Amino acid sequence: MKNQITNALSDFFFEYETPRQVLVRNRRVGVVCRLIQLGVLAYIIGWVFIYEKGYQSTDTAVSSVFSKIKGVGYTNVNGTERVWDVADYVFPSQGDSSFVIMTNYIITEGQKMGKCAELPGKHNCSSDADCEGGSFKRTGHGEMTGVCVKANKTCEVVAWCPVEDDHNIPDPPLLVSAEDFTLFIKNSVTFPLFGVTRSNLVEGIDAAYISKCLYDPEEAPLCPIFRLGDIVKMSGFNFETIAKMGGAIGIVVDWTCNLDLDLKHCKPKYNFHGLYGNPSETDKVRASVGYNFRYAKHYLEDKIAKRTLFKVFGIRIDIIVQSLARKFDIIPTLTAIGSGVGIFGVATVVCDLVLLYLLPKREFYKNMKFKYTDTHEQVRSTRLMPDMFCNISVNTGWEQRAV
Template identity: 80%
Template structure:
């Protein structure tokens, strides 16, 4: 008993089993096998390692964005000259990654709370019955005013007249405003921190540079007019009714190279609408909102209502960093070696089920046990005896 146990343990620890291999000399099967292997090899090298960078681990960044607009605007509306600075035309306050630059506006001054006629338009009336009392919308308080043929409303009076949008836009000077973008990213997996003020971008360079994708692709200062142009829109058109532009800051870095090569790439995209569409093809165009400046006059509350048409700027940071890692490398190699088994499976199917000599190849590939052979022989003997009796 002890000897049997030691033999079993010896066989288990000190013997190695290998699969039986049969060398088949067949040109068609050989060509199929090599073509499949070449395809798998091209997939592993071309797709897994070169394109997908299967030998590297990846990480996305934690990002921070700071912005600053500069520029002064000038308007002359009905003989009233005004100067508009950053505090007047940027909403909200400076510094956000998403903000609006005013390019056009409609001002309604000296509004007070009270009753006044609605603007002439689709809600014109002929009798008091056309004005539904008590509804909180511009359809009146149950009184139709004969002078204007509009309903009397309870509102901030005089009501805003926004039926005609100023054309050309009142702040065309916004085209020359400049935007400064300061962005930093951190890849926590690799412990790498980068800023868009990369090597060579110092105070002297910033004081004179202006972004251009070909001549100054790393300059963080951009003209608003250039941003609109690079996104595919016309500044005059978008300045009239407003719009939205996305500035994409792309950090795609290969950290196997020097950190100096990890630099941002700026691209510009229209977020609302398509530059190739016409106004009649769109369901809703432009970007606008209202805000009011409240004040007291003769102890009576008043306000100045401003309808702002502006360009909304959204700064979007996209990041992906890669670096060599032994674990994904071994995983990619292991999966590639496993895929090589496809060639063997396909060639076995061709040999055993398709070729004319498939029975011959089956006998060469499979070795039957002695018990199976005896069963085959006995069955053959019984058949011969039955034939002899018959």
């Protein structure tokens, strides 16, 4: 028993098993095998290593964006002159990555809380029975009192009076001068995995350069100051059309960096996308057009609370940071090589299928590839048969000699 265990351990530790290989001389099978291996090699080198950069590890950035608008607008509505600065036409005012620049508006001044008639088309009526007191209508401006105002043929409501009339949108836009407003974007990114921090104010972008530069995709692709009219144009919109009804534009700051190169080559690229508005002049048939919202400025007049209501049409700007950094790493490199070597086995599988099932000499190749062993019963029968034949021969010979 001890010797058996010792022999088993000795065989396990000091013997090496290798698979048996059969060399097949067949031109068609050989060409198929080499073509498959060539395709696998092209996939590993071209796709995995060159295109997908399978030898590098990747990381996305933690990002921060600061924005600032500059420019002054002027309007003259019904003889009322007004100058609009950043505090008036940018919402919100703290320089976030998402904000709205007002380009058109409707003002309803001197509103105070009271009872007044609704706009025509909101709560039409012919008698008080048509106005249910205490109820609201989704598109209305307040709570119905149950009275039908015969002069207007609309229901009376408790609301901020006079109610807003937003049927007539100014055309051309009142703040068409917003086309010359400028946007300054300050962006910093950090790739935690690699410990790298970059800013869009890269090498050569100093205070002197910023004071005179304006973004141009060809002449000044790294300038962080953008003209609003250029942003709209590069997004595929017409400025006057989008300024009238409002819309949304996405500015993508793309940080795609290969950190195996010098860090100065890690620079941002700016892309502009029209999200919604009037890019193809087809928005007239849509149910909801443009972008707008309302806000109010409250004040006291003779101890009576009043407000000025603004319906703002504007261009919403969303600054989106997109990032991907790559750097050489031995672990993904070995993983890519190992998976590539494993894929080479596809050639062997395909060629075996051709040899064993498609070629005319498939039975011959099967006999060369596989070695068949007998079962226990077959071996036992084979061992017994010679003895039986021997005994018969002997007995026969004996009987002959006896006779």
